[in-house]
Amino acid sequence: MFVQFTGSAYSDTLDRSGSSPGAIAQSGLIETLVGFEAIGSRRSFARNEEIFAEGGPGDCWYKVIAGTVRLCKLLADGRRHIAEFYFGGDCFGLENMPERLFSAEAVGEVIVMRYPRRATERLLDVNPSLARGLRDMTLRDLANAQIRMLMLGRMSAPERVATFLLDMFERRDAERALDLPMSRNDIADYLGLTIETVCRVMSAFKRSGTIGIPSPHRVELRDRAALAAIGEA
Amino acid sequence: MFVQFTGSAYSDTLDRSGSSPGAIAQSGLIETLVGFEAIGSRRSFARNEEIFAEGGPGDCWYKVIAGTVRLCKLLADGRRHIAEFYFGGDCFGLENMPERLFSAEAVGEVIVMRYPRRATERLLDVNPSLARGLRDMTLRDLANAQIRMLMLGRMSAPERVATFLLDMFERRDAERALDLPMSRNDIADYLGLTIETVCRVMSAFKRSGTIGIPSPHRVELRDRAALAAIGEA
DNA sequence: CGCCAGTTTGACCAAGATCAACGCAAGTGG
DNA sequence: CCACTTGCGTTGATCTTGGTCAAACTGGCG
Numbered sequence: 001m002f003v004q005f006t007g008s009a010y011s012d013t014l015d016r017s018g019s020s021p022g023a024i025a026q027s028g029l030i031e032t033l034v035g036f037e038a039i040g041s042r043r044s045f046a047r048n049e050e051i052f053a054e055g056g057p058g059d060c061w062y063k064v065i066a067g068t069v070r071l072c073k074l075l076a077d078g079r080r081h082i083a084e085f086y087f088g089g090d091c092f093g094l095e096n097m098p099e100r101l102f103s104a105e106a107v108g109e110v111i112v113m114r115y116p117r118r119a120t121e122r123l124l125d126v127n128p129s130l131a132r133g134l135r136d137m138t139l140r141d142l143a144n145a146q147i148r149m150l151m152l153g154r155m156s157a158p159e160r161v162a163t164f165l166l167d168m169f170e171r172r173d174a175e176r177a178l179d180l181p182m183s184r185n186d187i188a189d190y191l192g193l194t195i196e197t198v199c200r201v202m203s204a205f206k207r208s209g210t211i212g213i214p215s216p217h218r219v220e221l222r223d224r225a226a227l228a229a230i231g232e233a
Numbered sequence: 234m235f236v237q238f239t240g241s242a243y244s245d246t247l248d249r250s251g252s253s254p255g256a257i258a259q260s261g262l263i264e265t266l267v268g269f270e271a272i273g274s275r276r277s278f279a280r281n282e283e284i285f286a287e288g289g290p291g292d293c294w295y296k297v298i299a300g301t302v303r304l305c306k307l308l309a310d311g312r313r314h315i316a317e318f319y320f321g322g323d324c325f326g327l328e329n330m331p332e333r334l335f336s337a338e339a340v341g342e343v344i345v346m347r348y349p350r351r352a353t354e355r356l357l358d359v360n361p362s363l364a365r366g367l368r369d370m371t372l373r374d375l376a377n378a379q380i381r382m383l384m385l386g387r388m389s390a391p392e393r394v395a396t397f398l399l400d401m402f403e404r405r406d407a408e409r410a411l412d413l414p415m416s417r418n419d420i421a422d423y424l425g426l427t428i429e430t431v432c433r434v435m436s437a438f439k440r441s442g443t444i445g446i447p448s449p450h451r452v453e454l455r456d457r458a459a460l461a462a463i464g465e466a
Numbered sequence: 467c468g469c470c471a472g473t474t475t476g477a478c479c480a481a482g483a484t485c486a487a488c489g490c491a492a493g494t495g496g
Numbered sequence: 497c498c499a500c501t502t503g504c505g506t507t508g509a510t511c512t513t514g515g516t517c518a519a520a521c522t523g524g525c526g
Contacts, residue, residue, distance in 0.1 A: 142378060
């Protein structure tokens with residue numbers, strides 16, 4: 001499943017025949033959000049700092065300016081799940097209105113814009129095209145979530161990791177080499193695997209020449225076709 | 234024949250106070266959609282009939298009048314994933330604009346209203362409160378999808394089944410006894426399990442007195458607290 | 467009555483989790 | 497500058513959950 005990245009130049013080293021299901025929602029359409037500039041305020045967060053907490057009021061939403069954000073939930077017994085990562089340009093935090101179901105945390109240093117919901121509503125009521133832009137973004141988020149459910153429910157560990165890597169290459173707009181801002185633990189919690197399994201699968205990919213791993217947070221794409229073949233299940 | 238038929242619109246007599254994570258997105262807010270009545274057309278489908286196909290044009294959306302719909306995707310090797318079930322009052326098919334990522338099928342006999350997207354857009358541009366209603370519905374869908382990802386990524390088989398049953402009781406607005414319109418296979422593909430595992434877990438619940446299963450499509454809730462304890466993980 | 471589709475149960479197997487070391491680079495304090 | 501710690505990442509050895517394969521059961525219907 002490969003994700004189409006609407007937002008930028010990089011159009012096509014890749015076959016994006018419409019059959020590719022997973023559009024990443026958060027990106028793209030950023031232009032339409034320019035109308036919000038006036039009501040936002042800039043904030044920055046340190047590594048692992050909480051941007052908003054589970055159960056807190058959902059009275060604003062965010063756009064990532066720089067850095068990486070994870071949306072996650074901790075279960076009582078310590079199991080953790082990461083619902084999504086957000087990179088520069090992505091919007092997050094508009095998913096649940098009354099009370100937050102997930103918390104958002106800074107993976108590394110992060111800068112975001114913060115938009116109050118109240119003012120947003122006013123803008124939307126007055127400006128239907130802005131409303132449409134935001135709605136389309138949410139719909140894409142939803143489509144993406146459904147693709148991820150497919151992955152979590154039906155794909156094997158190598159399929160998940162391959163899909164994840166390709167998705168990251170595309171979303172980060174990387175051609176040959178990519179750096180993964182998140183830890184192996186974050187990846188595991190995103191893919192519904194353990195950290196050991198993620199390591200083992202990545203080592204296996206490396207051994208087979210599909211990817212290179214010069215350092216833990218750096219991945220080189222050596223054989224895209226092979227990775228795609230594994231990932232598309 | 235034999236297929237049960239969810240009968241009429243029991244809409245939302247239920248308090249969906251947002252805090253309950255199982256609350257289904259699609260329901261509720263139906264009232265706000267009354268503005269669409271004029272542009273919709275009624276359709277009915279037989280058991281297992283396709284309502285729309287994966288890859289087809291996403292030029293309309295639907296509301297379930299009666300029966301149950303499954304939104305699903307078939308992988309090349311035969312694995313299947315069900316993204317969501319929709320019951321009376323739920324809306325579906327607005328998730329992806331350009332091309333459908335999933336197909337929708339009738340679980341039993343189904344009656345739906347079908348709304349063309351074009352006309353919908355016009356209505357929304359003119360009527361911000363309608364737009365807001367639709368958007369909130371989508372946002373709730375999204376929140377629900379994130380909860381389901383958590384389930385698929387991090388919960389054990391008994392936890393999934395328990396969560397599923399409680400969710401069904403809530404969505405179908407059932408107190409003590411529930412009838413499950415979908416097959417064990419559908420449930421398995423919804424929960425990311427095999428049919429055998431679903432059977433075994435349900436049998437175990439039955440043996441422990443948590444639920445009763447007078448017939449395969451009928452479930453009685455005997456010990457809600459026990460089920461909730463298993464399900465909340 | 468016997469077939470058929472769906473369900474249930476059992477025996478076995480394998481993917482991935484768990485448990486346990488070990489490696490390694492970046493601090494930190496003597 | 498060098499022990500020592502600390503936080504990740506990697507690898508290996510087992511164990512468990514849930515998948516696979518196979519067979520029996522059920523109710524509806526020709």
